[in-house]
Amino acid sequence: MSFEITILGSGSALPTSDKFPSAHVLNIHERFFLIDCGEGTQIQLRKLKIKFTKINHIFISHLHGDHFFGIFGIISSLSLLGRKNDLHIYSPGKLEKIVYSVINKKDIGFNIFFHRLEFDAYTTIYESKRIEISAFPLKHRIETYGYIFKEKPHERTVIKEAIPKYNLSIADILQIKKGEDYFDRTGQLISSSELSIPPKKSRSYAYCSDTEYTEQIIPFIENVDVLYHEATFGEDLKSTAKETKHSTAKEAAIIAKKANAVSLLIGHFSTRYKNTDSLLNEAKTIFPNTIAVKDGDKFNIPEQRNDFLK
Amino acid sequence: MSFEITILGSGSALPTSDKFPSAHVLNIHERFFLIDCGEGTQIQLRKLKIKFTKINHIFISHLHGDHFFGIFGIISSLSLLGRKNDLHIYSPGKLEKIVYSVINKKDIGFNIFFHRLEFDAYTTIYESKRIEISAFPLKHRIETYGYIFKEKPHERTVIKEAIPKYNLSIADILQIKKGEDYFDRTGQLISSSELSIPPKKSRSYAYCSDTEYTEQIIPFIENVDVLYHEATFGEDLKSTAKETKHSTAKEAAIIAKKANAVSLLIGHFSTRYKNTDSLLNEAKTIFPNTIAVKDGDKFNIPEQRNDFLK
Numbered sequence: 364m365s366f367e368i369t370i371l372g373s374g375s376a377l378p379t380s381d382k383f384p385s386a387h388v389l390n391i392h393e394r395f396f397l398i399d400c401g402e403g404t405q406i407q408l409r410k411l412k413i414k415f416t417k418i419n420h421i422f423i424s425h426l427h428g429d430h431f432f433g434i435f436g437i438i439s440s441l442s443l444l445g446r447k448n449d450l451h452i453y454s455p456g457k458l459e460k461i462v463y464s465v466i467n468k469k470d471i472g473f474n475i476f477f478h479r480l481e482f483d484a485y486t487t488i489y490e491s492k493r494i495e496i497s498a499f500p501l502k503h504r505i506e507t508y509g510y511i512f513k514e515k516p517h518e519r520t521v522i523k524e525a526i527p528k529y530n531l532s533i534a535d536i537l538q539i540k541k542g543e544d545y546f547d548r549t550g551q552l553i554s555s556s557e558l559s560i561p562p563k564k565s566r567s568y569a570y571c572s573d574t575e576y577t578e579q580i581i582p583f584i585e586n587v588d589v590l591y592h593e594a595t596f597g598e599d600l601k602s603t604a605k606e607t608k609h610s611t612a613k614e615a616a617i618i619a620k621k622a623n624a625v626s627l628l629i630g631h632f633s634t635r636y637k638n639t640d641s642l643l644n645e646a647k648t649i650f651p652n653t654i655a656v657k658d659g660d661k662f663n664i665p666e667q668r669n670d671f672l673k
Numbered sequence: 674m675s676f677e678i679t680i681l682g683s684g685s686a687l688p689t690s691d692k693f694p695s696a697h698v699l700n701i702h703e704r705f706f707l708i709d710c711g712e713g714t715q716i717q718l719r720k721l722k723i724k725f726t727k728i729n730h731i732f733i734s735h736l737h738g739d740h741f742f743g744i745f746g747i748i749s750s751l752s753l754l755g756r757k758n759d760l761h762i763y764s765p766g767k768l769e770k771i772v773y774s775v776i777n778k779k780d781i782g783f784n785i786f787f788h789r790l791e792f793d794a795y796t797t798i799y800e801s802k803r804i805e806i807s808a809f810p811l812k813h814r815i816e817t818y819g820y821i822f823k824e825k826p827h828e829r830t831v832i833k834e835a836i837p838k839y840n841l842s843i844a845d846i847l848q849i850k851k852g853e854d855y856f857d858r859t860g861q862l863i864s865s866s867e868l869s870i871p872p873k874k875s876r877s878y879a880y881c882s883d884t885e886y887t888e889q890i891i892p893f894i895e896n897v898d899v900l901y902h903e904a905t906f907g908e909d910l911k912s913t914a915k916e917t918k919h920s921t922a923k924e925a926a927i928i929a930k931k932a933n934a935v936s937l938l939i940g941h942f943s944t945r946y947k948n949t950d951s952l953l954n955e956a957k958t959i960f961p962n963t964i965a966v967k968d969g970d971k972f973n974i975p976e977q978r979n980d981f982l983k
Contacts, residue, residue: 376753378746380720402746403713410690428749428776432742436688436712439738443686464774466738 384429404433423454425507501574616649694739714743733764735817811884904939926959
């Protein structure tokens with residue numbers, strides 16, 4: 364089951380010849396979630412051969428142009444391609460009004476549901492059988508939200524051979540999958556490890572852009588597998604970061620460390636940095652498992668068993 | 674003195690991995706004119722190393738997304754880059770209202786003058802000492818305009834040696850440059866060719882996209898050096914072209930031939946055509962001097978003397 368992040372754009376407000384503005388796409392079990400949608404997102408999706416007709420949910424962090432100017436093109440193209448499925452767009456601010464100022468609603472051949480984010484605490488905004496998506500406020504010049512995408516806890520996997528051996532019924536199996544105790548017909552407790560193997564780990568991805576350094580987000584992203592945190596500047600421009608309510612690479616790394624993340628992706632680099640090595644090195648001194656993203660990068664979180672849960 | 678067309682986007686409504694939506698930039702004497710502005714235009718300008726801070730005039734043919742969704746990004750980026758110069762945008766429809774629905778007017782650090790096109794005849798919309806730009810209606814599903822960019826007639830060049838030989842005054846020189854007769858102090862007529870060489874040819878470029886086949890535009894583009902005419906389809910899809918009010922490659926070539934253009938560029942290709950050779954061949958049977966444009970192509974019209982005017 365896939366859990367893969369693709370970086371469509373790693374740049375900041377001013378795109379460059381090799382850095383499109385912000386957009387990530389997350390593939391969870393072949394369901395595609397688009398996170399931010401800077402200008403040219405649809406072009407990047409085409410280049411990277413991601414079928415954007417498979418996107419049903421778009422999450423916009425905030426209404427600065429480099430995070431949403433691609434929404435008009437995506438909507439128009441989806442309509443031209445004959446889409447009929449609903450599209451859900453999550454965003455703070457008046458995105459619905461903006462979209463319909465640019466595109467005639469009656470020219471769109473499918474329904475768009477705009478979900479306006481307007482809260483100051485961690486809030487679950489989407490839930491399916493296997494996935495849970497939540498948003499939480501970041502601290503930027505305008506209302507901005509971070510997102511966290513989590514697989515729901517998996518169940519244990521019943522060992523095939525145990526089924527005939529203990530003559531397990533469907534009700535027994537459902538109970539064992541949940542990790543509950545099992546007693547055989549003689550009333551004897553059979554240990555969980557004889558009947559099943561530990562569940563797969565629930566994977567998670569958090570997206571935090573744009574924001575100044577804020578420890579308030581740490582409880583929401585604790586133990587995340589992959590944390591994306593903006594790193595617009597280096598410590599050399601810490602005062603600019605503060606003024607414009609952005610973070611430095613070092614600050615991103617401190618958040619990753621304090622949140623006990625497994626890995627950190629940094630991006631949203633200012634055009635001042637022709638080369639992002641200095642930003643990467645700065646982050647690595649604090650949090651070694653950091654990667655400075657490039658457009659087109661893919662990060663796959665493999666399935667793993669929670670072996671410690673034996 | 675430059676007169677160079679750069680193709681930023683050669684695609685149609687659906688961009689592909691190698692075809693951005695419509696945008697051309699015309700460099701006349703190091704003044705840059707942007708013609709249409711599909712999504713990603715600013716990214717193409719960066720890739721092709723065209724300083725978009727030098728653009729003072731943008732011409733939008735019509736308000737279909739693939740011709741103007743890049744305007745928001747350009748305006749935002751120009752503002753971020755600290756632009757102070759005025760920007761002039763020519764367009765039919767309510768582009769001003771749309772732009773200010775997306776971008777907060779007070780966030781833009783320079784003045785934008787929106788010039789709304791709303792006429793049904795050939796109209797000169799911009800004039801400087803050396804350049805004249807006119808617009809004329811095309812026939813598409815919504816109000817659409819073609820544009821023609823012309824150098825104004827050049828003056829003859831006075832031969833240096835003639836100045837001392839005939840003891841020419843500044844008034845004499847101005848008269849000779851205009852091609853008027855010159856009589857020396859004895860009253861003798863000196864032939865123009867002894868005093869000056871013929872003027873440079875006035876170069877011209879016409880942009881016609883999107884439109885169905887219409888001969889009404891021919892008088893406006895007669896004898897143009899480079900005609901860009903959309904060729905969304907081939908003759909195999911002539912009925913689709915008619916329905917959607919687009920042209921076939923053959924129709925573009927007929928217009929070029931009837932208008933006595935020097936050369937024809939075709940573009941705005943439907944994504945159905947993975948390879949544009951068939952469209953090019955179709956046009957060439959009618960008008961051999963045709964080129965099917967690709968993103969990044971540059972076409973320079975060299976300076977030439979009007980030798981026939983000796």
